[in-house]
Structures are given as structure tokens and as C-alpha cells.
Amino acid sequence: MSTTYNIIIHLDIIFFFSTYLSIYVSYYIGELKDLRLSINHDEVEECFTVPLVDLLNESKWSSRNFSAPVFTGGPYNIWGLTGYLLQKFIKEVIIKCSTKE
Numbered sequence: 001m002s003t004t005y006n007i008i009i010h011l012d013i014i015f016f017f018s019t020y021l022s023i024y025v026s027y028y029i030g031e032l033k034d035l036r037l038s039i040n041h042d043e044v045e046e047c048f049t050v051p052l053v054d055l056l057n058e059s060k061w062s063s064r065n066f067s068a069p070v071f072t073g074g075p076y077n078i079w080g081l082t083g084y085l086l087q088k089f090i091k092e093v094i095i096k097c098s099t100k101e
Contacts, residue, residue: 004032004033004034005030005032005033006030006031007028007030008030008031009028009029009030009093010026010028010029011026011029011089011092012026013026013027013085015081023081025081025085027085029089048074048075048076050071050073050078052094054073054074055071055073055090056090056094057073059073060072060073061073068081068084069083069086069087071086071087
């Protein structure tokens with residue numbers, strides 16, 4: 001059985017850290033059904049999922065001045081660029097879409 005998916009949105013973000021350093025990130029948000037991951041254990045030690053309802057719980061997030069947000073409500077903390085992208089997705093997509101209705 002293969003994984004089926006439905007891509008909901010494609011986002012591109014450019015992070016400007018200084019005149020000489022920027023990072024371009026392109027990511028997709030979608031729905032996965034019958035998820036079966038096949039990971040390369042030379043590159044990835046473990047995969048995990050976090051329910052969207054947990055990601056939306058503001059009490060499970062923390063941040064300090066000038067640092068990336070940290071999600072502390074799952075089996076592992078999610079921080080750095082991944083934490084920033086998740087929080088941006090929640091603010092820019094989930095919250096904006098839910099307030100339009």
C-alpha cells in the first residue's frame with residue numbers, strides 16, 4: 001500500500017540574516033493518508049508526528065527575544081528553523097483561514 005496525499009498549499013520563504021547570508025525554504029502543507037515512512041537511517045534517527053490540535057495549543061510554545069520559537073508539547077522539542085516554519089504556518093495559514101469563515 002502506498003501513501004496517498006493531497007497538497008493543500010505550497011509556501012516559499014526567504015530568511016535574510018545579513019547582507020551576506022539568506023536561506024530560501026520551499027515547503028508543502030498537505031494531508032497524508034495511509035502514511036508509511038521509509039527513512040534512511042544514515043541520515044535520520046527517528047520520525048515522529050504531532051497532532052495539529054497540539055501544535056495549536058499556545059501553552060506548548062515558548063520563545064525568547066531574537067530566538068526561534070520552541071514547541072515543547074510533543075515527544076521531542078521542535079525548535080530552530082523547523083519551529084519557526086511551524087509557527088509561521090500556524091499564524092499565516094491556519095489562523096488566517098479560520099478567521100475568514
